[in-house]
Structures are given as structure tokens and as C-alpha cells.
Amino acid sequence: MKKMKMFYLEHCPFCKRAFQYIEELKAEHPELASIDIETIEESQHPEIADQYDYYYVPTFYIDEEKVHEAGIYKNEMEEVLRKALD
Numbered sequence: 001m002k003k004m005k006m007f008y009l010e011h012c013p014f015c016k017r018a019f020q021y022i023e024e025l026k027a028e029h030p031e032l033a034s035i036d037i038e039t040i041e042e043s044q045h046p047e048i049a050d051q052y053d054y055y056y057v058p059t060f061y062i063d064e065e066k067v068h069e070a071g072i073y074k075n076e077m078e079e080v081l082r083k084a085l086d
Contacts, residue, residue, distance in 0.1 A: 004084045005038045005061040007049055014071040018058040021077040032081045 008015035026033045042049035042057065052061065056070035060080050068080050 001035065002063045002084045002086065003038070004035060005040060007040050007042050007052065007054060007059045007061075008057050009043060010041055012057050015058045018072050018077060021072070021074045022081070024074070025078050025081055029078075031085065032078075035081055035084050 006018070008018070022037070026035070040048050052059070052066075054066060054069050058072060059069040060067050062080075062084050067083055068076060072080075
């Protein structure tokens with residue numbers, strides 16, 4: 001399984017929705033439940049966030065490659081999670 005990172009902001013509604021989708025998808029698809037996501041709140045860890053090339057949150061990286069940036073729909077979230085399984 002590949003390493004996955006998620007950059008987010010605590011009060012971002014799109015980020016909250018992404019977290020909700022992750023929970024739902026892991027419950028609906030047991031094969032996704034084992035995916036471990038390192039979550040980084042960018043305002044609390046700017047020294048980490050500044051090392052990555054993105055402008056909007058949520059942003060997802062898999063093995064240090066950006067795979068999604070900005071608002072996300074549930075089907076897109078599932079695609080991102082499945083990329084981490086490959």
C-alpha cells in the first residue's frame with residue numbers, strides 16, 4: 001500500500017466533507033479501511049505544508065505525488081483512496 005498525505009484546514013467545509021467521505025467509503029468498502037492517511041493541518045504545520053506545491057485544500061498526495069487538489073466529490077474521493085491501494 002502506498003503512503004498517503006492529506007493537507008487540510010480545520011475550518012474548511014470542503015475538508016470536513018472529505019473527512020466525511022473517507023469515513024463513509026471505508027465503512028462501505030472494507031478493502032479501503034486499511035488505508036492510513038497522514039493528515040496535516042497546514043496552519044498548524046506550515047513548515048511541512050510549505051514543502052509541497054498546492055494552493056487549495058483538501059489536497060491529497062500518494063507517494064509524494066499530488067493526486068487531487070481542492071473541493072472533492074465522493075466518487076473522486078473513492079478514486080483517490082483506490083490509487084493508494086495500487
